[in-house]
Amino acid sequence: MRRYHQHLARHESKRCLFRLIPRCMSDWIRLRRFRRLYPESIVTVGSQVQDGADIGRGVVIRNSIVSRSSSIGRFTTIGENCRLAGLGRISIGQFCSIGPDCSIRSDNHRLDRISTYPFNQIEDGGAGTEKDYVAEPVSIGNDVWLGEGVTVLPGANIGDGCVIAARSVVARGEYPPYSIIAGIPGKVIRARIPAESIAAIQAAPWWNEAEDRIFGELRSELTRTVGEGDS
Numbered sequence: 001m002r003r004y005h006q007h008l009a010r011h012e013s014k015r016c017l018f019r020l021i022p023r024c025m026s027d028w029i030r031l032r033r034f035r036r037l038y039p040e041s042i043v044t045v046g047s048q049v050q051d052g053a054d055i056g057r058g059v060v061i062r063n064s065i066v067s068r069s070s071s072i073g074r075f076t077t078i079g080e081n082c083r084l085a086g087l088g089r090i091s092i093g094q095f096c097s098i099g100p101d102c103s104i105r106s107d108n109h110r111l112d113r114i115s116t117y118p119f120n121q122i123e124d125g126g127a128g129t130e131k132d133y134v135a136e137p138v139s140i141g142n143d144v145w146l147g148e149g150v151t152v153l154p155g156a157n158i159g160d161g162c163v164i165a166a167r168s169v170v171a172r173g174e175y176p177p178y179s180i181i182a183g184i185p186g187k188v189i190r191a192r193i194p195a196e197s198i199a200a201i202q203a204a205p206w207w208n209e210a211e212d213r214i215f216g217e218l219r220s221e222l223t224r225t226v227g228e229g230d231s
Contacts, residue, residue, distance in 0.1 A: 088135035093142035
């Protein structure tokens with residue numbers, strides 16, 4: 001217990017010392033670090049990205065927390081005040097839109113003990129480990145949109161092209177590609193586009209194309225209404 005309190009005290013002392021630096025200077029230091037680590041992405045100064053996180057090209061992270069166990073595919077955007085955390089792997093595909101205030105968690109307190117309290121973490125004075133938590137990976141496919149305030153729980157596997165309604169809670173389970181998911185717990189409401197359109201996209205996933213082609217000749221095709229121009 002004492003070690004945990006000492007750890008928290010050291011952490012708070014560092015935060016206090018950092019606050020003594022003028023705001024413009026501390027922001028500049030953090031921005032330089034992000035630009036050095038992620039030169040092809042945009043990470044705002046209010047963000048916390050742990051070393052080891054895999055951040056793809058063109059990713060935008062706005063004032064959010066990203067754990068070292070996270071992998072974010074190219075051109076995905078993470079909205080304000082999101083939290084990606086946990087011992088398990090968090091994998092987010094390419095061209096996803098993660099709305100503000102979303103929480104994606106990849107571990108749970110252990111339920112097989114008398115108490116769920118993290119005794120080992122408190123005694124060791126460090127980060128959580130599998131002594132106290134059970135890691136479960138989270139997978140979010142490509143071109144997925146999470147509305148504002150969505151919670152994704154450990155063990156969720158969300159397919160390509162899904163849309164998650166605002167404030168929904170997505171529990172452990174498999175969610176088919178191009179589903180619209182809503183509610184607490186989140187349930188599949190319907191398919192977002194017709195089955196034939198889903199099959200066509202899955203046969204030739206556009207997000208694997210070169211970015212020049214995606215933002216060039218494919219852009220008009222990707223932004224048209226489904227069914228528009230079909231013969």
